Amino acid sequence: MKKRQIALDTETTGINKFGAHYLGHKIIEIAAVEILDRKITGKKFHTYLNPRRLIDKEAYKIHNIKEDFLKDKPLFKDKIVEFIKFIKGSDLIIHNARFDVGFINNEINMLNLKKEIKIDKICTIIDSLNIARKVFPCKKNNLNDLCFRLSVNNKDRKFHSALLDANILAEVFLKLTSNQIKIDFDINNKNNIEYNILNKKNIKIIYANKKEILSNNIFFNFIKKKYINN
Structure with missing residues (x-):
């Protein structure tokens, strides 16, 4: 059976290293890109969401998503079934997973569903940031730095976008886990x-x-x- 992995990213109304969802912030965009047998298939889940609240200036500077743009977008509750169906049972690849997992679980929790759902229970969470820190210790390992280091094209990344970043993350993850990254200091090695x-x-x-x-x-x-x- 082919291994199914999903690269996931979100954009939110606020940012905070301790988890802005604790301060009442919401998800405004979520994207999930399918990787099957180490190939990006083109299948994806993507939606913008109406958070029914204001967007912090600091968050807006990052993703450039305006409140007016989100007014006619669906609520999280309208997309939960489709989203869960797409990601369930997969390896979920997230860069700095604590942030996104916290937001998604908080959104689900606020729906007061009869059956408790947590994405870290229905998926295996793989934090690509932890992998990057092992491959490139003592270096900056945000997506832009990893794109430069791994020759992944990110020229369209003027602002953060969940769909764009999920696609970039899928490529970065495949290169990070390809077992081809090696620093060779032997000047007598002809492959060096x-x-x-x-x-x-x-x-x-x-x-x-x-x-x-x-x-x-x-x-x-x-x-x-x-x-x-x-």
Whole structure:
């Protein structure tokens, strides 16, 4: 049976590292992109949602979604069945999963359904941010940085968009988990980038001239006298 994975992203009325849903913020866009047997299939779930509340200025600067645009959009309750049907049983790939999972579970909880539903119970949550931190420790691992590092096209990402970001995340995740990311410092390895650069015959090597060597020696002697020999 082919493995089904879903790359998911949301946009919201507010942002807060501790979970803005605790402050009454809502989801305004949600997108889920299907990956089947490590291929992006083109199947997706996507909707804008009417939050019935104002959007914070800080959040608007990120996604550029206006309140007027959302007035005629469906409520979360109108899309819950379709959404659950699309994601149920999948590996759910989310970048910084705590944020999105918290928002979605909060939206579901507010519906007061007879049967409790939590997406982390009906799906397996995979946090791509945690994976990125293991692959690229001590580096910034937001989506833009990962796109640059993994050669994923993000030129259309002027603002955050759940659908655009879910598609980008799907590509980033596939590259992060491809087992082809390796930093090789062996300059004698012919498959290494450094080897290919150092062994190209058409690379021009510029040596220091006499004036530059003299200046370097004067500076070194000054450092040696002042700080080493004292």
